[in-house]
Amino acid sequence: MARVHGHVQGEAGAIREAVFAIVSAIPRGRVLNYGAVSRMLDSRISPLAVGWMLHRCPDEIPWHRVVNASGRCSTDRSGDIPQGLQRRMLESEGVVFDSGGALELETYLWRPDMEDQHD
């Protein structure tokens, strides 16, 4: 397999762009989980790969709007990012966390059908 240095292109790059496009499309005050992104891409990539790609993404990508299936910030486990940073960024967008340090996916999970309304 021809490994491209520095600059990735091709179909694999298209998937990456698709992931970044979805994450960038998440409205403010709304969140998405890795599994949802994978499902939006018709499961062309696994949630694990989504997380791995978001780990290394452009600064203009609102990666903080992506959390795990538990509604918690997976970035705290990484160590590359200050613990609680993602939560702080989400709170800045109006997201409220519970005592368990998690947000309610039923409330904040972004749904394209509802755009930016949640009754």
Add this chain to the structure above:
DNA sequence: CGGTTGACTTTCG
């Protein structure tokens, strides 16, 4: 070019 890792999810006990 192959083995390991990782910001995951789901299923089973």
Add this chain to the structure above:
DNA sequence: GCGAAAGCCAACC
């Protein structure tokens, strides 16, 4: 509800 195991795909070494 929690812990362990399996499935999963891309990037890194």
